[in-house]
Amino acid sequence: MKINELEIKNFRNLTQIDLKPDPGMNVIYGENAQGKTNLIEAIWMLSGMKSFRGAKDTELKAFDSDFARISASFENADRTNDVEMTVTDRRRAVLNGVALLSPSALLGKFGAVVFSPAFLSIVQNGPSERRKFIDAAVCRISPAYATVLAEYARLLRQRNSLLKDVYHESSLLDMLDILDEKLARTGEVLIRRRKAFLEQLTPFVRDIYNGLSSGRETLQMRYVTQYDEEKQPLQAYLRENRKNDLINKTTCVGPHRDDMEILIDGARARLYGSQGQQRSCALALKLGESSVIKSVTGEEPVTLLDDVMSELDTNRQDYVLNHIKNRQVFITCCEPSSVIRLNGGKRINIAGGRIVSCT
Numbered sequence: 200m201k202i203n204e205l206e207i208k209n210f211r212n213l214t215q216i217d218l219k220p221d222p223g224m225n226v227i228y229g230e231n232a233q234g235k236t237n238l239i240e241a242i243w244m245l246s247g248m249k250s251f252r253g254a255k256d257t258e259l260k261a262f263d264s265d266f267a268r269i270s271a272s273f274e275n276a277d278r279t280n281d282v283e284m285t286v287t288d289r290r291r292a293v294l295n296g297v298a299l300l301s302p303s304a305l306l307g308k309f310g311a312v313v314f315s316p317a318f319l320s321i322v323q324n325g326p327s328e329r330r331k332f333i334d335a336a337v338c339r340i341s342p343a344y345a346t347v348l349a350e351y352a353r354l355l356r357q358r359n360s361l362l363k364d365v366y367h368e369s370s371l372l373d374m375l376d377i378l379d380e381k382l383a384r385t386g387e388v389l390i391r392r393r394k395a396f397l398e399q400l401t402p403f404v405r406d407i408y409n410g411l412s413s414g415r416e417t418l419q420m421r422y423v424t425q426y427d428e429e430k431q432p433l434q435a436y437l438r439e440n441r442k443n444d445l446i447n448k449t450t451c452v453g454p455h456r457d458d459m460e461i462l463i464d465g466a467r468a469r470l471y472g473s474q475g476q477q478r479s480c481a482l483a484l485k486l487g488e489s490s491v492i493k494s495v496t497g498e499e500p501v502t503l504l505d506d507v508m509s510e511l512d513t514n515r516q517d518y519v520l521n522h523i524k525n526r527q528v529f530i531t532c533c534e535p536s537s538v539i540r541l542n543g544g545k546r547i548n549i550a551g552g553r554i555v556s557c558t
């Protein structure tokens with residue numbers, strides 16, 4: 200997967216960008232607040248996903264403009280494609296002259312992975328960030344999973360509201376039985392899919408983390424769920440915990456409470472990891488995700504790395520640069536010397552939302 204040409208108009212502070220990226224390494228450098236992350240974000244938008252910064256579509260166009268446009272010519276295994284994404288109050292995408300029903304249809308056409316310091320939350324925050332990471336990754340490799348996720352969320356909302364109503368109206372208990380059966384069936388699919396993904400992901404992440412730490416540290420990951428599928432079905436487990444759920448008026452067990460445990464040398468990364476270790480972990484997860492995408496789709500996604508080098512020592516930096524050597528990369532930094540040790544590629548200097556030099 201490679202971008203050959205890129206044009207950006209009125210995307211945040213990027214008024215007009217015209218770029219013929221290098222097929223390999225593209226280093227985007229410049230002072231703070233010049234538009235480096237905006238450039239990474241604009242490229243990311245071509246994947247048809249929402250902004251990785253959690254921005255609403257309306258926040259993406261420049262303050263003084265009523266639209267933003269990102270156009271690119273990119274190559275995947277099949278062919279050369281032209282894509283155009285226009286953002287007004289919402290996103291609209293055109294691929295090879297055909298308007299897409301939804302921008303998410305670009306998923307599977309243009310593949311990208313992004314690392315941003317915001318993803319440290321996967322390691323540092325509570326279980327919901329890790330569930331989100333797994334669910335988003337599974338959606339990418341099997342889009343049908345999104346339907347299962349939505350169905351589970353719908354049934355869970357229904358069950359939780361029923362738990363409140365049963366308090367006043369005990370005749371509703373029969374309905375709870377029916378709902379439990381449906382919720383458990385969907386929940387088991389969810390857990391099975393997540394576990395299967397983690398089995399694919401873990402060896403990649405383990406190797407990358409091992410490389411990042413020059414073989415000095417080991418990483419382990421494990422899906423954590425309270426119920427034991429060997430012992431009993433999820434429905435029986437829900438039944439067993441029903442009393443507690445009725446008291447709390449919410450569903451306290453199930454995949455919406457599950458977690459992924461990340462251990463460095465046997466200690467939980469979230470509690471005991473140093474800043475560099477946590478950053479390495481988050482990075483290994485993201486790079487591992489891109490390896491899974493490659494093994495499923497056969498194509499190396501375009502790799503977007505925002506501010507990845509800070510807090511990494513030179514050994515770790517070198518490992519990252521070496522690991523991503525054979526694909527198209529866009530990497531931002533304030534101080535280009537950390538990346539410029541590298542041969543080849545393009546160095547793109549951004550100031551005030553414009554490219555001031557590209558060599």
Ligand SMILES: Nc1ncnc2c1ncn2[C@@H]1O[C@H](COP(=O)(O)OP(=O)(O)OP(=O)(O)O)[C@@H](O)[C@H]1O
Pocket residue numbers: 210211212229230231232233234235236237238258259260261262263533
């Ligand atoms: N919708 C918008 N319209 C115009 N400007 C915007 C918009 N959204 C953000 N900006 C501006 O874009 C500027 C650059 O942001 P960006 O995050 O790309 O900086 P950066 O070069 O990555 O800086 P840093 O090195 O600090 O990460 C910010 O100063 C911000 O004010």
Ligand SMILES: [Mg+2]
Pocket residue numbers: 235236237505506
């Ligand atoms: Mg930035």
